[in-house]
Amino acid sequence: MMLKSTKSWQIVCASLLLLAASYGIVRACAGGEWDETYTSNYTPEVFVADTTQTPFFYTWLFYYQIGFDTQHNERFNTTNVADWNRYLKGSIDSSSLDYLLNRANDASIDRFAAFFDGKALPDSLTLKVKGLSRSNPQHKEFVRYLGYAKKCEQYAVFYYNDYYWEVKRILPSKETLGKLEKQLRTGFEKSADQFLKERYWFQLVRYYFFYDSERCIAEFENYRSKLTPSTMYYRTMAYAAGAYYATGKFGIANYYYSLIYDGSSLLKTVAHASFHPQDESDWKQTLDLCKSKEERITLWQLLGIRYADEVRSMKEIYKLSPRSPKLDLLLTRYVNKQETAIPYSTNSDSAKAAIAQAIRWCQQVANDGKTSNPFLWSVSAGYLSFLTGDYPKSAQYYQKAAKSAPNSPLAQSQLRLLSLLTSIKLxxxxxxxxxxxxxxxxxxxxxxxxxxxxxxxxxxxxxxxxxxxxxxxxxxxxxxxxxxxxxxxxxxxxxxxxxxxxxxxxxxxxxxxxxxxxxxxxxxKLADLWEYQAIRAAYSDSLGKAIALMEHVGQTSTLLGNPFVGRKNDCHDCDHAALQKVKYTKMAFLKRLNEAEAAIVGKDAFNNAFVVANAFYNMSHYGNARAFYECSVLGSAHYAPYAIPDEFVDMLTSNQTAAKYYRMALKAATSNEQKAKCLFMLAKCERNEWYNGIFYSDKKNEYRYDPNQVDFIQWSSFKALKAYSSTKFYKEVLNECGYFRKAVRG
Incomplete structure (x- = not known):
């Protein structure tokens, strides 16, 4: 893989310098409940025990589990408190130190400085800080240093808006900062205490990072050999690395980022985000700066993560040290990438060849058994074989992995899971x-x-x-x-x-x-099948059979509206909200419907036929009793006929049975008002059947919109209804139904 230097990457790197300078970055999109746990079979935590490596597991987020690293202003709060607590030998309690270091503003620190000049502290501050003593010289030096450090926050700390990545910012001028540079220089040169001297050095290097890159580099290099690597040392190096990068010295900048990445767990993500070789030339310069094999290994691991070229980096590390644990992270990343990539069988021939070559190398390493984690390599070789369809070889590697499996529940579960997948394929x-x-x-x-x-x-x-x-x-x-x-x-x-x-x-x-x-x-389950058959029987107008089948279901759910009432306009929400004297369960509904249907031949034929017709209308998708058909088999919450499974859409949207009973009611009607009602309800049935044939018969129509599409025709029942213009019901329909008004005008 050749490294690339592009304008866009230069822009990105310019912003990444801010990371080393402890700037904030965008906070939006950090983390989320839906992650790789739900899309993968291969758990990297099984194989990499070092939790400082966890952010670099393969992920579609910027960093695994955390999304974006947003801790640039707060990253060292806890560490600073612990360091000062040790230095002050516990003479100031941790909560007081936390306030002084992390929450107190400039004005408050000035009050504490005045305290050492003999002035009293206000009660509000004595309550927040306990143990501060004028007679303790360490306390006085601590507060003096803290006063300077708080002033440095004017340029070193910046809070970004949660939803914007702002690259530009306005630094305070040197004049605004006054004597701060001189004060930091004096503190550094005069301090005989190594702990304080390191911190003044850090503040000086950071100051120059913002105001003079060359002096930042010089200040760091002049003193670095006198210090043992520590958190403060690597924090300071991060600013020097940023200054090198800003002056175009990419080789040494990236070398320093690799040292920070390897040396400081708190700065790993910062170093990773800032690390960016521009091309093969400066990458070689970086490699040449390494003073040990381990430093070269770290560089190759970081390159593999940063450029997502894990195989190249694994090969180079393997040459240097087959037992290096830094191989482990790269291998888990490669495997996770392969399982979430497009299926192997659908790749181009050239892509297949490249993947096959990489997998053969991984398999050979597993075969050689020279790594420090043979379980990882055997399991990975097995899973990669599975992903490429070589199931017999996959099983062989899992058998090999079983011989070196750690005695941990997570490792045992991982091997058992992947072995099961292969067993099924075989x-x-x-x-x-x-x-x-x-x-x-x-x-x-x-x-x-x-x-x-x-x-x-x-x-x-x-x-x-x-x-x-x-x-x-x-x-x-x-x-x-x-x-x-x-x-x-x-x-x-x-x-x-x-x-x-x-x-x-x-x-x-x-x-x-x-x-x-x-x-x-x-x-x-069995009850679902009985219920489904009962519902189907009801739609076929076999009510006795439906009742007998529903008996096997047990308690049935309650309908939300009265299924026996008819409306001029379909509004199931209105019916659900209406006062109901009787609440019908599915079983009670069937029994009442069966009684009404049997009574149609009696003296009250019209009312019974009309009630039965209403019930069959409301049972359909267009009525207020959709809940009757909602079940495990048929589904529920169908927002439109498009959402109903193809196998059931005709049954659930048909109004033919309802129309049959409306015609019976029309035949039995004894007044024009009754006939008008029947004709209007028949028109609604005709309309729905027309919708079913014109719109809902093709699910592609859901995503089509034609403003010229006809949505209304002169249904025959509308034509017949015109003959009843003298009825009250006619006038009500004319007022409420726009389609009918069109029919009358037409």
């Missing part, structure tokens, strides 16, 4: 023997939960994949009942024979352990 067909062989692992997989396993363990994707794969295999071998248990399909329920076969499966008194497991896995 099955040519699923036999009773293979079902029993798989059972324990399947039961384990689907018993996993956030409470029962490490929360970082990635098993969600496997749970879905295993169901899909088993369902596919069962379908291919003709066992559609078990296939349905693992992955449900609306098409399965289009056949009542299928439903009966599934019912028989659920009711088998001699079911074995695997069959019982299938029943547990099924989204649909």
């Amino acid at each position: 099955l040519p067909t699923i036999t009773p023997a293979s079902e029993q062989a798989l059972l324990a692992d399947l039961q384990w997989l689907y018993a996993l939960s956030e409470e029962s396993v490490n929360p970082r363990f990635r098993y969600y994707t496997a749970q879905g994949w295993v169901k899909t794969e088993l369902s596919k295999k069962y379908t291919e071998q003709g066992d559609i009942v078990k296939a349905e248990c693992f992955t449900t399909s609306s098409a399965f329920y289009a056949s009542n024979d299928n439903v009966e076969r599934l019912k028989a499966f659920f009711q088998n008194p001699k079911a074995n352990a695997f069959e019982k497991f299938c029943m547990e896995m099924s989204e649909k």
Whole structure:
């Protein structure tokens, strides 16, 4: 891979210098609940125990788990308190130090400085700081230094808006800062205390980073050899590295960033974000600056992470030290990238060749057994083989991995999970023997939960994949009942024979352990099947049969509106909000509907037929009783007919049965008012059937809009209704229904 130097990258690097200077960066989009845990089978935490490496696991976020690193102003708060607490030997308690270092403003610090000149502290400050003593010279030096440090915050600390990445900022002028540079210089040169001297040195280098890059570099280089690397040392080096970068000395800048990355856990993300070789030339310069093999290894790891070229970096590190633990992070990144990339089989030939070559190298390393983490390499070689479709080789590597598996629940779970995936792929067909062989692992997989396993363990994707794969295999071998248990399909329920076969499966008194497991896995349970059949019977106007089937369901849900009332305009929300003297469950609705239907032949034929017609209308998607058909099989919350599964849309949107009973009511009507009502409701049925044929018959129409599309025709019942213009109902309809007004005018 050749490194590139582009204008866009130069702009990015200019902003990344701010990271080394402890600037803030954009805070939006940090983290989130939906992460790689839900899209991967390979858990990097299994293999890399060093938690300082965690942010660099492969992720679509900027950093794993945290998103953007936004801690630039607060990163060292806790460390500073702990360092000063040790230096002051606990003479000032930690909460007081936290206030002084992290929360007190300039004016408050000036009050504490005045305290050492003999002035009294106000009560508000004595309550916040305990233990400060005029007789302790360390306390006096601490407060003096703190006064200068607070003034440095004018240019060193900046808070970004949560939603904007601002690159430009206005620094205070040197004149505004007054004697600050001189005060820092004096403190550095006169301090005999090493602890204080380091901190004055840090402040001086940081000052020059903002105001004089060359002096920043000189100040750092003049004193660095006198210090042992520490947090303060690496913080200071970060500013020097930024100054080198600003002056175009990329080789040494990136070398320093690698030292910071390796030496300071708190600055790892800062160093990583700032590290950016421009091309192969300055990359070679950086490598030439290394004083040890370990420094070169660190550089290669950082390059692999920064440029997402893990394989190149792994090869170079492996040449230097096959047992380097810095290989581990890069390998986990590469594996996670491969599992989330486009499927291997769909790559171009050149891409396949490159991937195959990289995987062969990983497999060879696993075979050689020279690394410090053979479990990682064997598992990774096995999973990479799985991803490229070489399932026998995948199984061989997992067997090899088992011999070096750590005795930890997370490692054991990872190997068990990936081995299960391969075992399923290796099955040519699923036999009773293979079902029993798989059972324990399947039961384990689907018993996993956030409470029962490490929360970082990635098993969600496997749970879905295993169901899909088993369902596919069962379908291919003709066992559609078990296939349905693992992955449900609306098409399965289009056949009542299928439903009966599934019912028989659920009711088998001699079911074995695997069959019982299938029943547990099924989204649909026996009661769901009875309910679905009862609903279908109701739509076919077989009410007695529907009631008998619904008896098996047990308690049924309650409808939200009165299904026996008719409306001029469809408004199920209005009906749901209306006062209801009687609340109907699905079973109660069926029984009442059956009674009304049986009474149509009696003396009150019109009212009973009209009520039955209303019920069938409201049972449809257009009415107020959609809840009647909502169930596990048919689904729920269908916002439009487009959302209804294809297999059920005709049944749930049809108004033909309702129209049949409205015509019965019309025939039995004894007044013009009654006839007008029947004709209007018939017109609504005609309208809905027209919608079904014109719009809802093609789901592509959901995303089409034609302003010239006809949405109204002269339905025959509207034409017939015109003959009843003298009725009260006619006038009400004319007032409420725009379509009817068009019909009258037309």
